[in-house]
Amino acid sequence: xxxxxxxxxxxxxxxxxxxxxxxxxxxxxxxxxxxxxxxxxxxxxxxxxxxxxxxxxxxxxxxxxxxxxxxxxxxxxxxxxxxxxxxxxxxxxxxxxxxxxxxxxxxxxxxxxx
Amino acid sequence: xxxxxxxxxxxxxxxxxxxxxxxxxxxxxxxxxxxxxxxxxxxxxxxxxxxxxxxxxxxxxxxxxxxxxxxxxxxxxxxxxxxxxxxxxxxxxxxxxxxxxxxxxxxxxxxx
Numbered sequence: 001x002x003x004x005x006x007x008x009x010x011x012x013x014x015x016x017x018x019x020x021x022x023x024x025x026x027x028x029x030x031x032x033x034x035x036x037x038x039x040x041x042x043x044x045x046x047x048x049x050x051x052x053x054x055x056x057x058x059x060x061x062x063x064x065x066x067x068x069x070x071x072x073x074x075x076x077x078x079x080x081x082x083x084x085x086x087x088x089x090x091x092x093x094x095x096x097x098x099x100x101x102x103x104x105x106x107x108x109x110x111x112x113x114x
Numbered sequence: 115x116x117x118x119x120x121x122x123x124x125x126x127x128x129x130x131x132x133x134x135x136x137x138x139x140x141x142x143x144x145x146x147x148x149x150x151x152x153x154x155x156x157x158x159x160x161x162x163x164x165x166x167x168x169x170x171x172x173x174x175x176x177x178x179x180x181x182x183x184x185x186x187x188x189x190x191x192x193x194x195x196x197x198x199x200x201x202x203x204x205x206x207x208x209x210x211x212x213x214x215x216x217x218x219x220x221x222x223x224x225x226x
Contacts, residue, residue, distance in 0.1 A: 009154070035214045043202060045217040052212070091156065095211040100164075101147065101172070102208075102215055106156035 006105035029096030039089040120218035137205030146188040
């Protein structure tokens with residue numbers, strides 16, 4: 001069975017602050033993929049990143065960075081110098097080689113206050 | 115045109131009515147999914163299909179049915195809508211567990 005836990009239900013930060021969204025996962029698969037999606041207030045789901053279980057290098061894309069640690073089964077997402085446009089619900093998700101679906105966490109709602 | 119198109123985008127219907135949500139894709143993916151999103155509950159899988167002759171129930175299939183009319187089309191039906199089926203519904207496609215999903219824009223359904 002797969003499970004994704006996003007313990008932070010809601011986070012509020014003031015613009016320009018850094019913020020980290022936590023994601024902890026469980027899987028029995030040795031080969032798996034982790035994802036982050038963004039859902040802005042308009043409602044669509046936007047793909048942000050994919051990471052496979054054999055690649056533990058951290059990734060940076062502009063103000064976004066991701067920290068994957070297999071030892072703690074975590075795939076955390078940091079936004080540096082947050083902006084109002086970052087306000088959204090963020091979902092972490094997991095897909096294992098033995099599974100038929102993408103398993104989502106419950107999401108973290110981020111509010112960036114001007 | 116969008117890779118995954120859902121119709122309608124918004125729908126208000128009455129309790130007891132039958133309603134169909136449609137999904138079509140141009141990605142050429144075999145795998146198609148229907149998810150439901152409720153505040154605080156994340157996305158929950160309703161049904162999924164890996165090809166035209168393959169239909170499988172997800173974790174919350176009661177009260178729903180699906181039809182895979184073609185590789186590109188996957189419809190979700192509520193046979194007799196009830197208010198607690200009010201939610202945001204997403205269709206998604208995928209070509210393997212490695213690639214994640216391509217989502218439609220969602221259908222916001224309200225049952226009154």
